[in-house]
Amino acid sequence: MNSIIAEIESILKQAFAESGYDESYGKVTISNRPDLCEYQCNGALAAAKRYHKAPFMIADDVLAKIQDNAAFSKVEVVKPGFINMNLSGVYLAEYLIRMAEADRFGAADLGQGKTIVIDYGGPNVAKPLHIGHLRPAIIGESIKRIKRFCGYNMIGDVHLGDWGYQMGLILESLKEQFPNLFEAETLEELGIDVSLLEKVYPEASARAKKEPEFAEKAHMATFKLQKKEEPYYSVWKKIIEISVRDLTGNYKKLDVSFELWNGESDAQDYIPPMVEDLKAKGLAYLSDGALVVDVKEETDKKEIPPCLIVKSDGAYLYATTDLATLVQREQDYHPEQVIYVVDKRQEMHFTQVFRTAKKAGIVPDSTQLTFVGFGTMNGKDGKPFKTRDGGVMRLEKLIGDTTNSIYERLTGVEFPEEEKRDIASKVALAAIKYGDLSNQASKDYIFDIDRFCEFEGNTGPYILYTMVRIKSILRKCGLADRVEEHGFKMNAAASDSEKALQLELTAFHDMMVQACQENAPHKVCQYLYEVSNAFNSFYHHNNILKEEDEQKKQGYLALIILTYRILKQGIELLGFDCPERM
Ligand code: ARG
Numbered sequence: 001m002n003s004i005i006a007e008i009e010s011i012l013k014q015a016f017a018e019s020g021y022d023e024s025y026g027k028v029t030i031s032n033r034p035d036l037c038e039y040q041c042n043g044a045l046a047a048a049k050r051y052h053k054a055p056f057m058i059a060d061d062v063l064a065k066i067q068d069n070a071a072f073s074k075v076e077v078v079k080p081g082f083i084n085m086n087l088s089g090v091y092l093a094e095y096l097i098r099m100a101e102a103d104r105f106g107a108a109d110l111g112q113g114k115t116i117v118i119d120y121g122g123p124n125v126a127k128p129l130h131i132g133h134l135r136p137a138i139i140g141e142s143i144k145r146i147k148r149f150c151g152y153n154m155i156g157d158v159h160l161g162d163w164g165y166q167m168g169l170i171l172e173s174l175k176e177q178f179p180n181l182f183e184a185e186t187l188e189e190l191g192i193d194v195s196l197l198e199k200v201y202p203e204a205s206a207r208a209k210k211e212p213e214f215a216e217k218a219h220m221a222t223f224k225l226q227k228k229e230e231p232y233y234s235v236w237k238k239i240i241e242i243s244v245r246d247l248t249g250n251y252k253k254l255d256v257s258f259e260l261w262n263g264e265s266d267a268q269d270y271i272p273p274m275v276e277d278l279k280a281k282g283l284a285y286l287s288d289g290a291l292v293v294d295v296k297e298e299t300d301k302k303e304i305p306p307c308l309i310v311k312s313d314g315a316y317l318y319a320t321t322d323l324a325t326l327v328q329r330e331q332d333y334h335p336e337q338v339i340y341v342v343d344k345r346q347e348m349h350f351t352q353v354f355r356t357a358k359k360a361g362i363v364p365d366s367t368q369l370t371f372v373g374f375g376t377m378n379g380k381d382g383k384p385f386k387t388r389d390g391g392v393m394r395l396e397k398l399i400g401d402t403t404n405s406i407y408e409r410l411t412g413v414e415f416p417e418e419e420k421r422d423i424a425s426k427v428a429l430a431a432i433k434y435g436d437l438s439n440q441a442s443k444d445y446i447f448d449i450d451r452f453c454e455f456e457g458n459t460g461p462y463i464l465y466t467m468v469r470i471k472s473i474l475r476k477c478g479l480a481d482r483v484e485e486h487g488f489k490m491n492a493a494a495s496d497s498e499k500a501l502q503l504e505l506t507a508f509h510d511m512m513v514q515a516c517q518e519n520a521p522h523k524v525c526q527y528l529y530e531v532s533n534a535f536n537s538f539y540h541h542n543n544i545l546k547e548e549d550e551q552k553k554q555g556y557l558a559l560i561i562l563t564y565r566i567l568k569q570g571i572e573l574l575g576f577d578c579p580e581r582m
Helices: 004-018 043-051 055-066 089-101 131-149 165-177 194-210 212-226 232-253 264-280 318-333 344-359 395-409 417-437 460-476 496-506 508-517 521-541 550-574
Strands: 039-041 072-078 082-087 115-119 153-157 284-287 290-293 307-310 337-343 368-374
Touching (some): 004 039, 043 055, 089 550, 115 131, 165 212, 318 344, 395 417, 496 508
Parallel strands (some): 115 153
Antiparallel strands (some): 290 307
16 A cells, blocks of 8 residues: 555645646655644645746645545645645544555565575674674664565575684694594584684684794695595584584574575685686786786775785685675575675775676676675773673673563562563563664664663663553453454544554554665664654553543554554564563
């Protein structure tokens, strides 16, 4: 179905046309003066020049055509030529009934099944998943859900950092620590688990910087691995297995999941033919012994250096792997778009990769390559977030601590222990995710977990609290399990707060289009916050349960049920869930 603005706009367009003006002047927006009206059309002001007429005369012509339209309770022309409109209660209620009955509330099918690959997460094998990995996981997951809701076939790829020198460092270290590494059936029998692996990497990396001999050995191990030489390759596979198992568990706690668990290693076979092709096309050339592709463009405002494909020592680079991954993605999925949710400091890298890919025809011209760069998560001191002792915080610990702190706040009502735990973990996830997603992704933000956990204000727990409040009303009416199949009829609003809530719900369609097209979960957050505020104001102004007029009461229930369903859909798009009570 069309958004409510599109519907009003079509009425206005017709009125402009019937009055002899171009219909394009019938553009409608939500009023920027809600004290005066709900919607406005400023087209008469723009049309005045073209038709050499005073704006209010044009507006008056249009007014004559729409005055009696049943969609409006009030239309008026305000000097110099604004057309102000309020919707009629019946029209609004009917619109909401259509919304409630439609599949996905009648949201636009923007994707029509087209495929998008979204690359997010990007953890590195054998390095701990820490708080810095929160953003790509949370933002990527939400963009994926939003786009899927809007009709795209979404393929999320975790794109593991599982190749290169870091793996050589780990292999060489383990070989030293465990002389029978290559003979062992499993790594577990040697006592190698994920926490050991996570210790090995930073130690080895520090050591290699001091001991050239060790660094040399690690490079050799990397070299052997990259040729898939045994037993290096088999041991590497076992390391990946342990690491992936741990990562899967961690992402599960965040309610983040991937369709593909590919890694940098999966792209390696595509590299040699791709390099040959870049040479054959005359794009790649030698510069100081390295193979590079020029990517600068005339319109560039800053210097874009050439994309490095092969180093002078023959090693491949980060860009090489990303290009080869695009070759693979194009071959496997022929996607309409590839989205990368990565730290914004990597923007230059992606500019180089995207340009090379387009120049070389690795993806067709029509494929959109999109970089969604996210900002840094800072502590309250404005510096990158650190734990109290100055280290990076593990994701598991962050989730655990937050859950405990919410648990402590669940006072007042006596819940059974198991339920209390469940509530705490759901609310904690909402606090963490909403705290992040409510900021525009590209901005740095202050990770203030105390504020995120508050039950009031623009927070995840506040949204959940609102939903739980609705659930409790429904429970008292014996409707808790029948949110979808009640059969009540929405009423024409009888009060301002009721109408305000109804109008807020209709904004869903336009909000979804924007969130989808702009890869902007923060728009969903903002919307849920406004819906929650509108609901809470409605709730305070009307006594839903004690309403004696049965028809009125059923109208209220229809309204709060739709409110609940939309909030529920919204938090699902953000990637968290709501408890029954809290
Ligand atoms: N593993 C990388 C890192 O830690 C992020 C990967 C992002 N995705 C990509 N296709 N390069 O920086």
